[in-house]
Amino acid sequence: MSDNIKVTIDNITIEVPAGTSILEAARKIGGAVAPPTMCYYSHLKGSGGKCRTCLVEVSKGSEKDPRPMPKLVASCRTGVMDGMEVKSITSEKVVDARKGVTEFLLLNHPLDCPVCDQAGECHLQDLGYEHGKEGTRTEFERRTFEPEDIGPYIQLHMNRCIMCFRCVFTAEQLTDYREHGILDRGEHARISTCISKSLEHDFIGNVIDVCPVGALTDKTFRFKQRVWFTKPVDAHRNCTNPNCCGEVRLWMRGDEVFRVTARKDEWGEVAIASNGKPGWICNECRFEKKKTSDWVIEGPSNISRHSVISQGHYNKNVHEPQVELLAEVIGKQPVMKMDIYDVSEVNKPERHLSQIEGPAHSEDFK
Amino acid sequence: MKLLLENAHIEGIRYYEAYRKNGGYRAVEKALKMTPDELVEEVKKSGLRGRGGAGFPTGMKWSFLAKPEGVPRHLVVNADESEPGTFKDRYLMEFLPHLFIEGMIVSSFALGSNASYVYIRGEYAWIPDILEQAIAEAKANGWLGKNIQGSGFDCEIYVHRGAGAYICGEETALIESLEGKRGNPRIKPPFPAIQGVWMRPTVVNNVETIAAVVPIINMGGEEYGKIGVGRSTGTKLMSACGNLKRPGVYEIPFDLSVEEFIFGDEWCQGIANGKKLKACIPGGSSVPILPANLLLKTAKGETRYMNYESLSDGGFQTGSMLGSGGFIVLDEDQCVVRHTMSLARFYKHESCGQCSPCREGTGWMYRILKKIEYGQGTMADIDLLWDIQRRIEGNTICPLGDAAAWPVAAAIRHFRDEFEWHITHPEESQARNYGLAHYADPLEVVA
Numbered sequence: 001m002s003d004n005i006k007v008t009i010d011n012i013t014i015e016v017p018a019g020t021s022i023l024e025a026a027r028k029i030g031g032a033v034a035p036p037t038m039c040y041y042s043h044l045k046g047s048g049g050k051c052r053t054c055l056v057e058v059s060k061g062s063e064k065d066p067r068p069m070p071k072l073v074a075s076c077r078t079g080v081m082d083g084m085e086v087k088s089i090t091s092e093k094v095v096d097a098r099k100g101v102t103e104f105l106l107l108n109h110p111l112d113c114p115v116c117d118q119a120g121e122c123h124l125q126d127l128g129y130e131h132g133k134e135g136t137r138t139e140f141e142r143r144t145f146e147p148e149d150i151g152p153y154i155q156l157h158m159n160r161c162i163m164c165f166r167c168v169f170t171a172e173q174l175t176d177y178r179e180h181g182i183l184d185r186g187e188h189a190r191i192s193t194c195i196s197k198s199l200e201h202d203f204i205g206n207v208i209d210v211c212p213v214g215a216l217t218d219k220t221f222r223f224k225q226r227v228w229f230t231k232p233v234d235a236h237r238n239c240t241n242p243n244c245c246g247e248v249r250l251w252m253r254g255d256e257v258f259r260v261t262a263r264k265d266e267w268g269e270v271a272i273a274s275n276g277k278p279g280w281i282c283n284e285c286r287f288e289k290k291k292t293s294d295w296v297i298e299g300p301s302n303i304s305r306h307s308v309i310s311q312g313h314y315n316k317n318v319h320e321p322q323v324e325l326l327a328e329v330i331g332k333q334p335v336m337k338m339d340i341y342d343v344s345e346v347n348k349p350e351r352h353l354s355q356i357e358g359p360a361h362s363e364d365f366k
Numbered sequence: 367m368k369l370l371l372e373n374a375h376i377e378g379i380r381y382y383e384a385y386r387k388n389g390g391y392r393a394v395e396k397a398l399k400m401t402p403d404e405l406v407e408e409v410k411k412s413g414l415r416g417r418g419g420a421g422f423p424t425g426m427k428w429s430f431l432a433k434p435e436g437v438p439r440h441l442v443v444n445a446d447e448s449e450p451g452t453f454k455d456r457y458l459m460e461f462l463p464h465l466f467i468e469g470m471i472v473s474s475f476a477l478g479s480n481a482s483y484v485y486i487r488g489e490y491a492w493i494p495d496i497l498e499q500a501i502a503e504a505k506a507n508g509w510l511g512k513n514i515q516g517s518g519f520d521c522e523i524y525v526h527r528g529a530g531a532y533i534c535g536e537e538t539a540l541i542e543s544l545e546g547k548r549g550n551p552r553i554k555p556p557f558p559a560i561q562g563v564w565m566r567p568t569v570v571n572n573v574e575t576i577a578a579v580v581p582i583i584n585m586g587g588e589e590y591g592k593i594g595v596g597r598s599t600g601t602k603l604m605s606a607c608g609n610l611k612r613p614g615v616y617e618i619p620f621d622l623s624v625e626e627f628i629f630g631d632e633w634c635q636g637i638a639n640g641k642k643l644k645a646c647i648p649g650g651s652s653v654p655i656l657p658a659n660l661l662l663k664t665a666k667g668e669t670r671y672m673n674y675e676s677l678s679d680g681g682f683q684t685g686s687m688l689g690s691g692g693f694i695v696l697d698e699d700q701c702v703v704r705h706t707m708s709l710a711r712f713y714k715h716e717s718c719g720q721c722s723p724c725r726e727g728t729g730w731m732y733r734i735l736k737k738i739e740y741g742q743g744t745m746a747d748i749d750l751l752w753d754i755q756r757r758i759e760g761n762t763i764c765p766l767g768d769a770a771a772w773p774v775a776a777a778i779r780h781f782r783d784e785f786e787w788h789i790t791h792p793e794e795s796q797a798r799n800y801g802l803a804h805y806a807d808p809l810e811v812v813a
Contacts, residue, residue: 048553049553049721050720050721050722050763051721051722052721052722052723052761052762053722055761071760071761072760074763097757097761100723100756100757100758100761101722101723101757101761104722104723104726104727104757105722107726107730108726137750138730140730140733162722163719163720163722163725181548182548182719185533185716185717185718185719186714186715186716186717186718186719186725186728186729187714187717187719187726187728188719189718189719189720189725
């Protein structure tokens with residue numbers, strides 16, 4: 001008997017080892033089938049199950065017990081069974097539930113993307129684009145907190161936090177002692193240290209990498225650069241810390257290193273390093289080594305061609321003159337979320353600016 | 367017929383002497399002569415269902431307990447009775463602590479638990495003392511500790527005080543809290559029967575369920591199973607409160623009709639101050655509210671009885687649940703919108719903040735309800751509320767999300783006209799209540 005079992009997700013059948021979660025199986029298929037994740041992190045034990053964005057419908061439990069599961073299940077914490085049939089984007093219930101969860105997550109999330117360091121690589125932005133809907137139905141004040149310095153390198157913007165608990169698991173599993181955690185409960189639950197402690201462990205900087213939103217920010221990088229203006233470059237150095245893999249991604253503009261992060265895979269998680277372990281990096285690599293001379297440059301990072309970062313044309317295969325349709329560039333048909341002319345009379349396409357004599361007046365655009 | 371509260375009126379029953387004189391600890395004597403498997407079989411035969419709310423068959427739960435070699439097992443009793451409207455366990459523990467302890471010893475023996483825990487609600491500050499005294503008395507008389515009554519079975523009972531969180535009544539959150547951690551529900555599976563306290567197999571039962579094991583062993587599972595109606599066997603403690611002439615804790619047979627329970631002379635004696643019955647929550651704040659016409663008769667026109675099946679007849683469209691037995695009665699002067707708002711506030715306050723639909727949704731629902739209650743709502747708010755509760759229900763880690771969504775859903779389903787009246791008459795609604803709702807009208811079913 002082979003250890004592999006068959007599971008069907010959105011009518012695509014795949015064989016996976018027993019004990020795999022539905023989410024990991026869906027990621028093997030890839031594409032739009034893979035449910036979005038905000039709290040699950042494959043390298044952190046115990047993570048997942050909290051954000052509820054990865055809910056899927058199990059329409060057939062297994063070959064032995066074909067009953068469907070009564071509720072939507074969190075795919076990150078549900079194991080596959082032989083012959084299981086799962087519906088992700090093909091289920092209306094799932095799509096509706098994800099829409100709901102996205103709305104809940106954005107309920108108290110400030111819309112400060114224009115000043116947020118995470119913008120451009122934010123999982124919540126992606127989620128909102130994929131599963132959210134335009135407009136808001138809430139009219140109440142958001143919960144607010146003051147930004148808090150936790151340690152010499154990290155600043156916490158609790159307003160943006162979506163309570164994924166990833167940073168708590170990171171501190172628990174990568175460092176010797178966890179000094180931050182969840183205080184209070186319900187809506188008032190927040191990440192903090194007790195009381196006003198400083199996070200100083202060698203590996204605590206990794207909480208910035210695991211944060212899906214801009215709640216935990218790198219103080220050496222804050223407000224210096226938008227991520228899409230910087231170029232990611234893979235580099236390494238011989239780090240003296242035995243637990244640090246020393247393989248990083250430099251975010252450069254010109255010769256200047258603005259930011260150092262761990263290398264990430266297509267799911268936004270820390271990639272497996274050459275030593276076969278997750279490539280967590282130490283604080284020294286992350287915060288102290290900001291000169292190109294500190295690093296051995298390997299070359300441009302292999303970023304998905306569809307990422308907004310690769311639109312900066314640093315990657316040579318984009319240099320070749322070629323005409324691409326928008327759909328080819330972003331890898332899917334663009335979704336028309338809103339037609340601007342539905343809400344605005346300004347700049348009607350039939351009226352060209354050159355037809356206006358003299359300085360334009362608001363009446364010209366009516 | 368009384369099985370649990372039979373001796374509750376006896377002077378000094380709280381203490382060992384009087385309890386023993388009135389037939390106490392006979393169940394332990396009997397149980398120690400049987401094997402644990404036989405005991406589980408007896409409980410299975412009795413058809414006892416969990417009294418904490420969900421009504422899961424206790425015998426089944428016990429038989430699911432994993433029994434790996436060399437790993438201790440535990441019995442944890444959920445005395446974190448925080449559901450608004452429910453206070454039956456408090457009565458039981460306060461006045462009949464030895465009955466409860468006796469049930470725990472028998473259950474611990476049946477499950478092979480050498481260390482059993484009572485997780486008691488923090489607000490019940492005086493009850494741990496009562497229990498600890500009863501435990502000390504039982505120990506002094508050889509019913510607890512090492513080698514109980516020469517049977518070779520060791521058992522200790524520890525009373526653990528909670529810190530006042532509703533969420534810790536959820537079994538996995540209770541286990542986390544018992545372990546000394548933050549009371550966040552765990553993600554299931556694994557279920558506590560496989561990995562519970564300290565990752566050991568654990569059974570979590572309600573206080574009343576454990577107490578009901580005593581009459582089951584005394585009279586035999588089959589005999590117990592004959593009492594009651596259908597799959598609701600035995601008796602149930604109901605804590606009646608609200609606008610009743612005689613609120614309190616009652617032990618009811620399952621063939622009692624709801625009408626008899628509210629208006630009967632032996633029971634609650636009707637609505638206080640000669641008012642009319644408007645609505646009722648039959649099983650603690652989490653279950654759907656029912657208007658009077660649907661409470662006394664089911665949608666098919668049959669009489670509704672106080673048991674698991676009859677109260678849930680018609681599903682959530684026209685029925686409710688027996689739940690934990692917190693029977694809250696509202697008279698014609700009560701405002702359903704305000705009532706729903708205060709429940710929503712409770713769930714907002716008690717949400718643990720772990721999963722997003724519950725953390726964000728409960729607060730949102732409360733704010734919308736507050737807006738409607740204070741005359742600033744719009745018709746779209748009612749539909750929005752419906753949409754929010756629909757997206758919370760079933761999408762959360764633990765049942766608190768459902769518990770927060772159901773009362774709001776039921777209030778809109780049955781009392782939509784009252785919500786609309788609040789919106790169309792913002793000023794009038796501040797001055798007076800909607801009064802006796804048109805609850806007898808044919809139902810407008812909101813899909």
